[in-house]
Amino acid sequence: MTRGDEPRTGELPVLAVDGLTVMTSGGRRVVDDVSFTLRAGERLGVIGESGSGKSLTALAVAGLLAPGLAAAGSVRLSGTEVIGAPEATLNQVRGSSVSLVFQEPLTALDPLMRVGHQIAGPLRRHRGLRGAAVHAAVLDLMREVALPEPERLARSFPHEMSGGQRQRVAIAMALACRPSVLIADEPTTALDVTVQAEILELLLRVVDEHRTALVFVSHDMAVVSQVAERVLVMRTGAVVEEGDVADVIAAPRHPYTRSLVESARALDAALGGRPPGAGQDVTAVERR
Numbered sequence: 001m002t003r004g005d006e007p008r009t010g011e012l013p014v015l016a017v018d019g020l021t022v023m024t025s026g027g028r029r030v031v032d033d034v035s036f037t038l039r040a041g042e043r044l045g046v047i048g049e050s051g052s053g054k055s056l057t058a059l060a061v062a063g064l065l066a067p068g069l070a071a072a073g074s075v076r077l078s079g080t081e082v083i084g085a086p087e088a089t090l091n092q093v094r095g096s097s098v099s100l101v102f103q104e105p106l107t108a109l110d111p112l113m114r115v116g117h118q119i120a121g122p123l124r125r126h127r128g129l130r131g132a133a134v135h136a137a138v139l140d141l142m143r144e145v146a147l148p149e150p151e152r153l154a155r156s157f158p159h160e161m162s163g164g165q166r167q168r169v170a171i172a173m174a175l176a177c178r179p180s181v182l183i184a185d186e187p188t189t190a191l192d193v194t195v196q197a198e199i200l201e202l203l204l205r206v207v208d209e210h211r212t213a214l215v216f217v218s219h220d221m222a223v224v225s226q227v228a229e230r231v232l233v234m235r236t237g238a239v240v241e242e243g244d245v246a247d248v249i250a251a252p253r254h255p256y257t258r259s260l261v262e263s264a265r266a267l268d269a270a271l272g273g274r275p276p277g278a279g280q281d282v283t284a285v286e287r288r
């Protein structure tokens with residue numbers, strides 16, 4: 001099916017996670033029976049304290065778990081099963097269905113390669129573009145993520161760019177294969193406050209334009225309330241609460257969620273109604 005022309009109702013999920021469990025080789029269950037589904041254009045926040053299994057859930061969805069970690073259960077990306085799939089299938093899925101953006105953009109970038117060349121990589125691999133078409137598509141992507149002077153910046157190395165620009169390059173690379181699911185794992189945590197807000201705005205714009213489903217991992221309820229419609233709250237590998245962001249913030253059921261909401265609200269009050277990086281405060285979501 002061509003993306004963009006599906007009916008809004010009755011369409012199949014682009015991501016269906018069912019009973020996902022990740023075990024360490026030592027037998028520790030670090031992701032415990034996680035289930036959720038996402039349809040085209042939906043935005044899901046995943047929130048939880050450090051070590052709660054957010055990143056491992058994200059990596060398991062993309063079939064990118066480190067050796068020594070074993071996943072069980074089911075992850076279907078546009079209908080294709082990821083758990084237990086051979087590497088060839090995973091490569092194909094990663095080229096067409098799912099992309100990741102990480103906290104530190106440098107992890108996605110090769111320090112020795114000009115950024116235009118790096119953005120060209122996935123365009124050649126996944127979209128089969130060659131020659132002048134690659135060059136044009138690189139510049140298009142750079143414009144899409146609002147990088148200034150794309151012709152000049154394409155010839156830069158990652159260390160010649162700002163952190164925010166590097167994250168824009170990483171987002172451009174993640175978008176190159178036009179994924180149906182974009183997973184962003186704390187994509188703004190390493191950036192300073194004003195840049196955070198710009199990157200959030202960019203992510204929201206690009207997923208909206210392409211009806212990309214978004215999984216947005218964060219430890220910050222204020223940021224999640226800005227980005228996501230639904231939220232999963234994780235603790236020690238398991239989902240302890242889930243629901244519409246506004247409902248969860250208005251009436252958190254789990255004590256841990258309550259503490260997350262309260263700390264976001266305390267920060268909000270201390271800052272006079274505007275948490276860092278957030279254009280919209282938690283209490284505003286409550287009033288919606």
Ligand SMILES: Nc1ncnc2c1ncn2[C@@H]1O[C@H](COP(=O)(O)OP(=O)(O)OP(=O)(O)O)[C@@H](O)[C@H]1O
Binds near residue numbers: 049051055066219
């Ligand atoms: N490669 C690995 N081998 C063994 N255990 C791991 C591995 N990677 C992560 N873990 C453990 O799994 C648990 C969940 O880790 P994960 O990285 O998913 O946490 P997180 O919620 O993303 O935390 P943070 O907010 O700090 O990024 C942690 O206890 C971590 O120590």
Ligand SMILES: [Mg+2]
Binds near residue numbers: 054055056185
């Ligand atoms: Mg993490």
